[in-house]
Amino acid sequence: MTLAEFFSCSLLAYGAPLMMFAMTVANDPVRIIIMIAAAFGWLLSFLCSSVVWYAVVPLRSYLAFGMTFAIIFQEFFRYGTYRLLRKTEAGLKEISENHDIGTNKLEMAYVSGLGFGTMSGAFALVNVLADSIGPGTLGLQSGSEYFFVTSAAMTLCMILLNTFWSVIFFSGCDEKNYFKITWVVGSHFFVSGLSLLNSRHVYAATIIPSYIVLIVTALTAYKSAGGTFQSFVQTFRRRT
Structure with missing residues (x-):
């Protein structure tokens, strides 16, 4: 049972990001480099916050x-990742086998956001997954039986949010649209603040608003990247 719980929570949290990586990043070495660099940037931010906490x-x-x-x-x-990519995008385009990279400036925002979110998700869930293997499980004497699946669902939410946040943030910086930047920072504080409710086992009050924010953020990122309702319908019809 514990092994099934481990694999189900792992696939819930990392399944969609893994497919996003395989379909949109893995075929281009430069995108992989950008993703790794962004993940390293998240690690540096974690180090800085740890120093302050200590x-x-x-x-x-x-x-x-x-x-x-x-x-x-x-x-x-x-923001540092944004500045770095904007200064190096010409060079990245030269060394890349895909010379169309950088044509859509938000392409690199998506890749760096996926790197940000993946590293964030790895740190958020890896210890929880290790505990889910056993011995035993939660929900019998103490703790909630929904803890592991809730942690996995919130990890997925944060990975996707970080991806979409980077698209919106980069777009806001390019356009000097401070509403987009405010939305990214504000929703980040809001969703992270909701996660504090998990200590009281109020999981529904965390997950439902967080996924509502995820939907709004995804639509905003889609529009920021140049997407329209008509283009979405056309793409859907081609795929079906």
């Missing part, structure tokens, strides 16, 4: 304190 001893026991600085540093490094 330095401020009186507030270590407050989860909200660490979360706040983690989000601030993540968004700072998201």
Whole structure:
């Protein structure tokens, strides 16, 4: 039972991002490099927030304190990734076998966002998955039987959100549209703040609003990338 739980939660959290990587990133070495660089940027943001958490001893026991600085540093490094890619996109286009890379500037935003989200998801769930193997499971004497599946669902949500957030953030920086940037930062704080409710086992109050934000963010990212309802219908008809 525990092994089935491990694989089901793993596929729930990482199945969709793995398919996104295989279909849109894995066939281009430059995209892989961009994704790895963005993942490294997330690691640096995590390191910086850990240093702040370690330095401020009186507030270590407050989860909200660490979360706040983690989000601030993540968004700072998201902006740093944006600046780096904009300065190097000409060079990346020259060394890439796909010379169309960079034609759509938000293509690299999507790839870097996927790297950001994948690294975030790996750190969020790997210890939980290790515990899910056993011995035993939650829900009998203490804890909630929904803990593992909720953690996997929230990890998937955050991976996808980070991907879409980068598209919106890059678009906002290019257009100097501060509403888009505010939406990214604000929704990041909102969804992360909702995750604090998990300590009270109020999982529905976390998951439902988070996935509503995910849907709105996905539609905004689609529109920011130049998508329209007509193009969506045409693509859907070709695939079906």
